[in-house]
Amino acid sequence: MENILNSILANIEVITAIVLAVSGLLATIIAEYNKIKKLLATEEFNKIAAPLISIAETNPVQILDKLANLPSPDIHSYVNTNEGKAMVVAQATIEKANPKILKKLGINNVTDAIPLISALYQNIIKPIIKK
Secondary structure (H helix, E strand, O other), X not given: OXXXXXXXXXXXXXXXXXXXXXXXXXXXXXXXXXXXXXXXXXXXXXXXXXXXXXXXXXXXXXXXXXXXXXXXXXXXXXXXXXXXXXXXXXXXXXXXXXXXXXHHHOOOOHHHHHHHHHHHHHHHHHHHHHO
8 A cells, every 4th residue: 555655656746747638638628619519500500591691682671571579679760771681680590590509609689690690791691692
């Protein structure tokens, strides 16, 4: 028993280094796992939003008429503006998306979803429409 304790005490620096390396590895794995979960949720959100953005580009009222909840009480007055289109698409996407996806992305309301909608439009949809 004494030999085991002496052996552990003699190698405490090595043991400490191993424990620190393993804990660092675990922290990195957890951080990357959370990034992957968010990336997958964003991709799922984009799959729902992309067709809606294409429709809203030419006819946002079509989407507006199908919404269960209006994103703003006076949305009809500015539905044809870029802001109005983004709000309509954000609300429609929120209504169609799985609540788990919204939770992973931290989306609680329309204003939380608008940056994702705008980024999707600017980076993916707008270049396709221009072609």
